Amino acid sequence: MVAKSGAYRSEQQGEREERPKRNVTAQHVPETSATNLDRLIHERTRLAIVSALAVNESLTFSELKQLLRATDGNLSVHARKLEDAGYVTCSKSFEGRVPKTEFSLSAAGRRALEKYLSHMEALIHATREK
16 A cells, blocks of 8 residues: 555555665666656657657648547647647638638648657667667
């Protein structure tokens, strides 16, 4: 049984034993560590948006929504975060009287995706070596 303080508690004896502490510092974390991943891209929906835009010149809001099976609100929030970071550009226009929102991957977004993918490949490679 684990007590809330992080100490082990023996159910029979009612005694506590302290857990051994692991001393992990930033200098011991390898560059291929999962902690170094781009958190903005790592989120599933945002990774899907960036990946879809990487293989398409541009996609409309409706196309992305259908492709990712996302809700309007969910897609809107994630696309805005990517846009605020400069990874995605958004252009709004009208086709007749119907609004059209179109997204494309920026150069910074493409670089961030490439870096993310390289990092993931390094993590996979490091994991398979062990």
